[in-house]
Amino acid sequence: MSIEPRAPTTSAETARLLRLATWASVSTAGLLILVKVVAWGMTGSITVLASLMDSAMDAMASLLTLLAVRWSLRPPDAEHRFGHGKAQALAALGQSAFIAGSALFLGLQAVDRFLNPRPLTEIGIGLGVIAFAILVTLALLALQRHVIRRTGSPAIRADALHYATDLATNSATLVALGLAGLGWSWIDPILGLAIGLYILWSATRIGRDAIEMLMDRELPDEARWQILELARAIPEVRGAHGLRTRQSGQSLIIQLHLELDDALPLRQAHQITLAVEARIRERYPDSHILIHQDPVSLGREAMDT
Incomplete structure (x- = not known):
């Protein structure tokens, strides 16, 4: 867990930035789910399914983050003298569970596809959809990193980490679809499994940082x-x-x-x-x-x- 000094912001500015980041995250996840459902239905690619499952988990995790950030911004009260900030750590811990679940599901799908291969179709459409997803994710990450620099929010940091994972997932999906278009369809489930392992590793990082905060770990x-x-x-x-x-x-x-x-x-x-x-x-x-x-x-x- 690292804590860096950040630019001073007022409480109102901090609240505005956090709300902006959480709503942008939920909206982005919803948009990507729609386009990836279409792409998976047309291509049948296991790596497209991997990317779709990742976005579905993102949507649930981002919604959890939105609710947790709203709760954490409530002022201190008689029962919570130091405020409600740890709601963000709870959201990050919940995110790690969602992401780990998607990784395990993806691993099972990849193994099944490897044992029961099926040809991919409409690869060009899949490539276009995934390229669009990469551009949208890059824009969201730029916004999230700005908010993290200004607020230091652990919930937004966890959200940004799994969207960075999405970026790697989508990049691997582009490679898999491109190779499948050249006749190397066997690479699709292998890359899908590799993506699942990477997602699982990211989930452990998010969960570890959240637990350290909940256990009141000292600053570096x-x-x-x-x-x-x-x-x-x-x-x-x-x-x-x-x-x-x-x-x-x-x-x-x-x-x-x-x-x-x-x-x-x-x-x-x-x-x-x-x-x-x-x-x-x-x-x-x-x-x-x-x-x-x-x-x-x-x-x-x-x-x-």
């Missing part, structure tokens, strides 16, 4: 080091320790201890803490920050508090 060491350096950059801060971090949706939860001079008035200590919070939040927008102040005279003993 580089991000943790940056947070401590940001805190220590305030002149009055004598040290920082006890950093704890986790991610909830696109929001970060950050807790740490500041070491301050023993004789500082409470009001001044409070102002220093606010300055540290502002500095961290400038680098990591949408973060929830909790800071505890320790007298510097406690030294290493404060590390265990």
